[in-house]
Amino acid sequence: MILDGKCPTGPIEQTWDKHRFDLKLVNPANKRKYNVIVVGTGLAGGAAAASLGELGYNVQAFCYQDSPRRAHSIAAQGGINAAKNYPNDGDSIYRLFYDTIKGGDFRAREADVWRLAQVSNNIIDQCVAQGVPFARDYAGYLDNRSFGGAQVSRTFYARGQTGQQLLLGAYSALSRQIKAGTVKMYNRREMLDLVVVDGVARGITVRNLVTGELESYAADAVCLCTGGYVNVFYLSTNAMGCSVTANWKAHKKGALFANPCYTQIHPTCIPQAGDYQSKLTLMSESLRNDGRCWAPKKKGDTRPPNQIPEDERDYYLERKYPSFGNLAPRDIASRAAKEQCDDGRGVGPGGRGVYLDFAASIKRLSEDTIRERYGNLFEMYEKITDENAYKVPMRIYPAPHYSMGGLWVDYNLMSNVPGLFVLGEANFSVHGANRLGASALMQGLADGYFVIPYTIGGYLATVKPGQVKEDHAEFKKSMEDVNRDNNKLLSINGKRTVTDFMRELGGLMWENCGMARTKESLETNLKKIPALREEFWKNVKVTGSGAELNQQLENAGRTADFLEFGELMCRDALHRNESCGGHFRSEYQYDDGEAKRDDVNYCYVGAWEFKGVGAEPELHKEPLQFENVHLAVRSYK
């Protein structure tokens, strides 16, 4: 099947405005008759639930945490992009559009990216109006800094806690709607199934994580705003509860999964310290405004960093990419760090690290200036490593951070299952094969505040409200299925813990489908993952019962889904015989080690259809057309 993204045509500058006008509207008095479910309350979900509630829809919002304010968007540190051009340095909507397409290695849809760049400016206005305390200059105007993959300063920030402040803004708007009664909030609920009736999304089955009870919720549309899946690597910068579960359940009910092999490995994270480790911590990309990446020139150099003279250091990003320097995009900076370590020039335990050094900036600007810019990040670094980064360089290493792939959606953010919308990181739409820094916050809020409020109306205007209720047989069946799986997990009583399995799967994914992949490594995984999955269902041990707060059971369910999803990710990586963005197949590279794209054969979105656990999924393609940006070899030299 050739997929149609339903992108508007004509001059790109007019596409979104024209499309908005063409969309059907729901009469204000009729909006309250429509029920809309929003799963997840991060930037995309929180903004969507609030905005849809404001419009008058009857919204039910769900999150697995104890409060919607805790979604993992909160952990984003550095900032949010917008094409305001406040610094007068040559930015424009077109430039943000171009940078994003190029940053994504020409694997995203032009129309979607244009819209994102266009509404980016509205997001900043909206957040300021909500009382988000962005950083300001001494004249009282909004301040900007630079992020990777751009030569302009377009990143707005709130100290090192931009995600937190934006999420609290969306949470405040959501709280206002909860108070107004337009949104009903369900905390500590995890979505465990999508209910589809006659091919249309009609609701969800959730588990109340406190009582263990399963609950059905019917609606006229379901919005998944459930984030990304890089916890498939076990160790990542994601929160412990982040999982592929909601997306995977929707996939099993017919939604296509697009480009699952596009995962982002963030270049600057704190290296792993031990086998017991539960997660990795990011050090914001903003640090690369003032921090310089280097590794010793000599292999196996174990001298402390301050004893390695200047001429024996390799500032490899500045050397390889002089025009972008330390602000090379993430995929490129990560691979460069890996290259240093693979070459035996890594630092710290196991040689898995490079330095991020602030000495030059401290000398140029003073320690106080650096503290004002990044104080909380240095503090965070010290808490974890017990090292003072004002005195010794940070040690950093790449870590899984974000997933560009996700459920396939059309221009309206609707999946191929009518009534199922997917927003934010959970969809695949705008970042192509690599996301630029400070663009995740932008996409989440764009989808939630400024896209879905229009496009969902276009769908709802074509359907009669309330056609299916919770007493429908499909809801009952869905609940029975979830119940059966949970009971099975509880009854196995094997010899290995859930974490033990997840750690093994994560190891396989990182080793064989991580920063670099080969045909051989992927084929290894396609043998090992099904075997591990089989063992899981025979040998996992989950204590307690299903009728209570049971974190083991929650994790077991998420791990079971990762064990199925990991296989699809490897399959996608194996089929894509090219390197692009975060997907680096070692067989496909130029002599200088840069990614070698194959635009003749792979300039498409690869969207997979589920055919059963262990069965080969079917690939559907959506060809990508570039009419406004010239397809070119991406260069940051």
Add this chain to the structure above:
Amino acid sequence: MSDHKTMTLTLIVWRQKNASDPGKFETYTAKNITDHHSFLEMLDCVNEDLILEGREPIVFDHDCREGICGMCSQVINGMAHGGQERTTVCQLHMRKFKDGDTIYIEPWRARAFPIVKDLVVDRTALDTIVQAGAYVSCHTGGVPDGNAIPIAKPVADESMDAAECIGCGACVAGCPNGAAMLFTGAKVSQYALLPQGKPEAAARVRNLVDAMKECGFGNCTNHYECQAACPKGINVKFIARMNREFLKAQFA
């Protein structure tokens, strides 16, 4: 990778099956713990052992494990978040403990935070306070340009100081009165300082204070334990600002 030196610790942990169970302390041993373990990773290791023995693991709230989501919530040796300055439980590392230490671990204890299970409490009361008016009532769209209203840097910075609150509830757990004054004061102040928040300032402070009382939180008697417990270092001056805003609101 890990240090060869390891620690063995005795944990005395509050176990409570559900809200109606009276609960009690139980003793566990944590073995092979290194300097690099975070506190929660230490508990993970204990839980792995418990699971393999067929016993129920210790249930605790956690998510981001980098000190920003505000989910983790444990009283360690009598202090919310363990007593290390500006640190959440998840950022606490075992290098702060010694081999042979005994560690007491309890949930937040406050009337407004009923215990759900073991170390997990119900903090929806904090959401209720926010829903009472900790927002600017602007609709999506139809707002002026972000630079239309300049805000003096010191004002924006102070608002940000208040906005850093992660909503963990340590201030309530640390307060002898179980008050949420620091949490509420930070919300009131963040918005009262900004021009965007001023039009609703009087109604906001009244509504938030009412919600605070209705949720069963206590009052402030100037112990400053909230500030000491706060992992983000929110200053008690925001309580003073709330009191001032509250007084002003009586005449608004």
